[in-house]
Amino acid sequence: MIPPERSALLTDLYALTMLQAYFEHGMIDTAVFEFFVRRLPPGRNFLLAAGLEQALEFLETLRFSDAELEWVRGSGKFSRELADQLARFRFQGDVHAMPEGTVFFANEPILRITAPMPQAQFVECRLINILHLQTLIASKAARSVLAAPGKLLVDFGLRRAHGAEAGLMAARAAYIAGFAGSSNVLASALFGIPAFGTMAHSFIEAYDDEAAAFEGFARTHPQNTTLLIDTYDTEAAAHKVVALAHKLRSSGIAVRAVRIDSGDLGAHAKAVRAILDAGGWREIRIFASGSLDEYALRDLIARGAPIDGFGVGTHLDTSSDAPFLDCAYKLQEYAGRARRKRSIGKATWPGRKQVFRRYDNAISSADILTLETDAQEGEALIKPVMRAGKRLAAAESLENIRARAAEQLARLPAELRSLHDAPPYPVTAAPALRALAEAVDARR
Amino acid sequence: MIPPERSALLTDLYALTMLQAYFEHGMIDTAVFEFFVRRLPPGRNFLLAAGLEQALEFLETLRFSDAELEWVRGSGKFSRELADQLARFRFQGDVHAMPEGTVFFANEPILRITAPMPQAQFVECRLINILHLQTLIASKAARSVLAAPGKLLVDFGLRRAHGAEAGLMAARAAYIAGFAGSSNVLASALFGIPAFGTMAHSFIEAYDDEAAAFEGFARTHPQNTTLLIDTYDTEAAAHKVVALAHKLRSSGIAVRAVRIDSGDLGAHAKAVRAILDAGGWREIRIFASGSLDEYALRDLIARGAPIDGFGVGTHLDTSSDAPFLDCAYKLQEYAGRARRKRSIGKATWPGRKQVFRRYDNAISSADILTLETDAQEGEALIKPVMRAGKRLAAAESLENIRARAAEQLARLPAELRSLHDAPPYPVTAAPALRALAEAVDARR
Numbered sequence: 001m002i003p004p005e006r007s008a009l010l011t012d013l014y015a016l017t018m019l020q021a022y023f024e025h026g027m028i029d030t031a032v033f034e035f036f037v038r039r040l041p042p043g044r045n046f047l048l049a050a051g052l053e054q055a056l057e058f059l060e061t062l063r064f065s066d067a068e069l070e071w072v073r074g075s076g077k078f079s080r081e082l083a084d085q086l087a088r089f090r091f092q093g094d095v096h097a098m099p100e101g102t103v104f105f106a107n108e109p110i111l112r113i114t115a116p117m118p119q120a121q122f123v124e125c126r127l128i129n130i131l132h133l134q135t136l137i138a139s140k141a142a143r144s145v146l147a148a149p150g151k152l153l154v155d156f157g158l159r160r161a162h163g164a165e166a167g168l169m170a171a172r173a174a175y176i177a178g179f180a181g182s183s184n185v186l187a188s189a190l191f192g193i194p195a196f197g198t199m200a201h202s203f204i205e206a207y208d209d210e211a212a213a214f215e216g217f218a219r220t221h222p223q224n225t226t227l228l229i230d231t232y233d234t235e236a237a238a239h240k241v242v243a244l245a246h247k248l249r250s251s252g253i254a255v256r257a258v259r260i261d262s263g264d265l266g267a268h269a270k271a272v273r274a275i276l277d278a279g280g281w282r283e284i285r286i287f288a289s290g291s292l293d294e295y296a297l298r299d300l301i302a303r304g305a306p307i308d309g310f311g312v313g314t315h316l317d318t319s320s321d322a323p324f325l326d327c328a329y330k331l332q333e334y335a336g337r338a339r340r341k342r343s344i345g346k347a348t349w350p351g352r353k354q355v356f357r358r359y360d361n362a363i364s365s366a367d368i369l370t371l372e373t374d375a376q377e378g379e380a381l382i383k384p385v386m387r388a389g390k391r392l393a394a395a396e397s398l399e400n401i402r403a404r405a406a407e408q409l410a411r412l413p414a415e416l417r418s419l420h421d422a423p424p425y426p427v428t429a430a431p432a433l434r435a436l437a438e439a440v441d442a443r444r
Numbered sequence: 445m446i447p448p449e450r451s452a453l454l455t456d457l458y459a460l461t462m463l464q465a466y467f468e469h470g471m472i473d474t475a476v477f478e479f480f481v482r483r484l485p486p487g488r489n490f491l492l493a494a495g496l497e498q499a500l501e502f503l504e505t506l507r508f509s510d511a512e513l514e515w516v517r518g519s520g521k522f523s524r525e526l527a528d529q530l531a532r533f534r535f536q537g538d539v540h541a542m543p544e545g546t547v548f549f550a551n552e553p554i555l556r557i558t559a560p561m562p563q564a565q566f567v568e569c570r571l572i573n574i575l576h577l578q579t580l581i582a583s584k585a586a587r588s589v590l591a592a593p594g595k596l597l598v599d600f601g602l603r604r605a606h607g608a609e610a611g612l613m614a615a616r617a618a619y620i621a622g623f624a625g626s627s628n629v630l631a632s633a634l635f636g637i638p639a640f641g642t643m644a645h646s647f648i649e650a651y652d653d654e655a656a657a658f659e660g661f662a663r664t665h666p667q668n669t670t671l672l673i674d675t676y677d678t679e680a681a682a683h684k685v686v687a688l689a690h691k692l693r694s695s696g697i698a699v700r701a702v703r704i705d706s707g708d709l710g711a712h713a714k715a716v717r718a719i720l721d722a723g724g725w726r727e728i729r730i731f732a733s734g735s736l737d738e739y740a741l742r743d744l745i746a747r748g749a750p751i752d753g754f755g756v757g758t759h760l761d762t763s764s765d766a767p768f769l770d771c772a773y774k775l776q777e778y779a780g781r782a783r784r785k786r787s788i789g790k791a792t793w794p795g796r797k798q799v800f801r802r803y804d805n806a807i808s809s810a811d812i813l814t815l816e817t818d819a820q821e822g823e824a825l826i827k828p829v830m831r832a833g834k835r836l837a838a839a840e841s842l843e844n845i846r847a848r849a850a851e852q853l854a855r856l857p858a859e860l861r862s863l864h865d866a867p868p869y870p871v872t873a874a875p876a877l878r879a880l881a882e883a884v885d886a887r888r
């Protein structure tokens with residue numbers, strides 16, 4: 001079997017049962033689906049789109065391997081014909097999307113699929129899985145970026161991310177949002193994201209003497225010497241660093257930073273800063289980690305803690321205060337007719353949509369949600385990215401995406417940049433869209 | 445590059461920098477690390493161990509591919525020698541663990557690694573990543589199992605799980621905890637977990653007529669007919685099902701169930717049950733889904749909602765009320781001497797440990813945490829599973845693990861089986877362990 005993130009079987013059973021029904025009943029007309037978030041989680045004032053690159057990769061490479069077809073044939077759940085149809089199955093549709101790094105709000109589609117119904121329906125589950133994860137984490141990471149301007153922020157969350165792909169994609173999403181890098185080596189190898197790291201407590205503990213552990217590490221890594229000082233007594237360790245830094249200077253080795261990972265980070269940082277400064281080491285930076293999130297960063301900075309950089313781990317990689325988005329991938333049109341779901345609390349806007357963003361002195365002032373055909377004033381956020389299963393351009397560079405996210409965050413109204421609930425950003429459904437919704441309802 | 449869950453580079457940068465330091469300084473004596481959870485999340489009274497099988501697979505197959513070694517050589521971060529050492533790098537240590545499906549509590553190790561320091565240290569990040577995810581989800585799933593005895597529970601969470609591996613392993617963990625199966629096809633193909641599914645709202649919407657959609661689906665899947673009835677008007681759709689079921693009976697097709705996915709599930713279920721019963725269809729089951737978790741299940745059952753099965757999705761696969769565990773992988777011994785970390789709030793028990801569980805009338809009554817060498821009354825929960833890098837037995841069957849979990853849950857004291865915080869289960873550190881901790885502290 002091929003790995004889970006590449007397997008066509010990484011989907012809900014109903015994707016296959018519906019596929020068989022669509023084929024048997026000849027329901028292969030063009031369908032239009034859109035992916036959007038129904039409402040923002042509490043405390044979130046905006047979201048940051050991410051994951052489009054992996055979504056396009058999925059659509060481009062989707063196919064059933066021989067082993068997977070064998071499973072489909074042997075499962076006893078499907079018709080004989082289905083496996084043969086799956087053997088030829090490819091995604092050949094169109095994709096429109098907001099570029100990664102775009103700020104967006106509730107009910108604004110960030111991706112639209114236009115394809116024969118079996119294709120458009122089949123990709124639902126994995127598309128949601130891909131876009132949800134990175135958008136969730138990029139949106140969370142942006143909050144730390146806004147809370148700690150000018151600080152070095154590093155993703156430390158791999159170990160408690162929900163699996164391998166979650167750890168890898170959290171590093172990517174955090175980098176898009178403005179983090180300086182990640183501890184994750186694979187994210188560096190695959191995406192060129194800067195890798196950061198220090199040492200583990202067990203490294204210190206394995207030595208009988210803490211100062212010997214510091215010196216051993218510094219001599220092995222003279223270019224990258226950040227010393228972890230909270231294993232036993234943080235302030236005592238800071239004094240050892242002062243002495244060691246003088247000793248290492250004669251070998252041409254500079255201690256770059258110390259890291260504090262437990263206790264009252266603000267109080268320890270102040271004490272350690274004083275010890276380092278008194279020892280003549282103003283240039284040694286202080287890096288802090290340990291159960292941090294955007295609220296802790298804001299509070300440490302407000303208290304004037306002399307911390308230069310932060311490792312943000314578990315709370316970032318699990319988006320702990322909002323570990324999911326209420327997102328959906330919904331049918332908007334089939335066989336040329338607009339459709340909408342009217343389930344209680346889950347009603348959707350029908351049709352192929354566009355979002356126009358208006359600015360006031362370069363700050364976003366309002367979004368208009370309307371039909372693609374209803375041109376409005378403002379910047380159109382949704383663009384064509386794939387036609388007939390082929391990309392319209394090469395993958396966008398991560399640096400480009402990151403620059404876009406920075407610009408988008410800079411253009412957010414000030415109140416939306418805070419960590420608490422602000423009055424919602426104005427998103428208005430245009431008359432043309434409202435009229436279509438009423439027409440669809442009247443048809444039933 | 446190989447897929448993330450198989451890549452040796454899926455680790456923190458410090459794993460590689462420390463490895464180089466250990467090699468350079470000849471620190472290759474035997475190290476002992478243990479994985480445990482420091483404290484239970486709020487509302488959790490116990491945890492369920494899961495993920496050992498994937499942890500052992502990781503240890504057995506860990507190696508650096510040529511492409512990965514190339515990256516290490518070209519990164520400029522490491523010595524020339526390191527890549528050559530990594531080319532030969534294998535895990536050749538011992539593993540002791542609690543079997544999957546074992547109930548455990550705070551500070552009780554569920555896995556111990558005994559290996560040369562570079563090996564034992566290097567595997568930290570991915571081992572935590574693997575054990576954390578499945579233990580988190582199995583522990584969450586067990587709460588739904590306890591809250592809804594006798595109900596059919598199905599994992600529906602893939603789309604909002606945090607990536608591919610999270611979705612796959614959540615299905616496995618939920619099945620271990622007692623779920624009947626999952627919507628996830630890959631979990632069925634890889635692990636033999638029963639797959640369940642119905643249809644999407646978009647399937648209904650693509651038809652101009654809801655009854656035609658039901659009939660089309662039923663004729664394609666006469667063996668597996670669960671009809672989704674909440675797209676427009678749930679009760680109106682239930683009447684259509686009554687009529688359709690009579691019509692289909694003449695073709696030998698039986699409608700097995702209806703599914704309700706929105707609104708007040710309890711109220712809709714009562715109305716739908718009455719409509720089905722009045723129509724002569726007492727045997728058609730009612731299946732409910734939509735933002736469910738263990739609390740919603742408990743409340744629906746308490747209200748007497750006539751629901752036979754539940755799809756539990758997002759809240760399960762993200763463990764939404766506790767999306768991470770405060771877990772750690774810590775050095776307990778190096779070169780024959782016990783070690784412990786004393787960082788504020790993160791102090792650990794030193795040494796190689798065992799957990800003895802005592803029972804009172806077949807119900808767990810107390811756990812004793814002590815040294816491996818300090819035999820105590822009770823059942824020893826930690827067992828050898830790998831020696832010198834080789835498994836001591838073939839992979840345990842999922843059915844075995846699932847049976848163990850069911851037995852373990854049945855032996856929990858009644859108050860720990862509730863959904864709210866109970867007085868903590870008694871876990872006592874034995875005198876031998878306390879004495880060792882004092883001796884380690886006195887040494888400094």
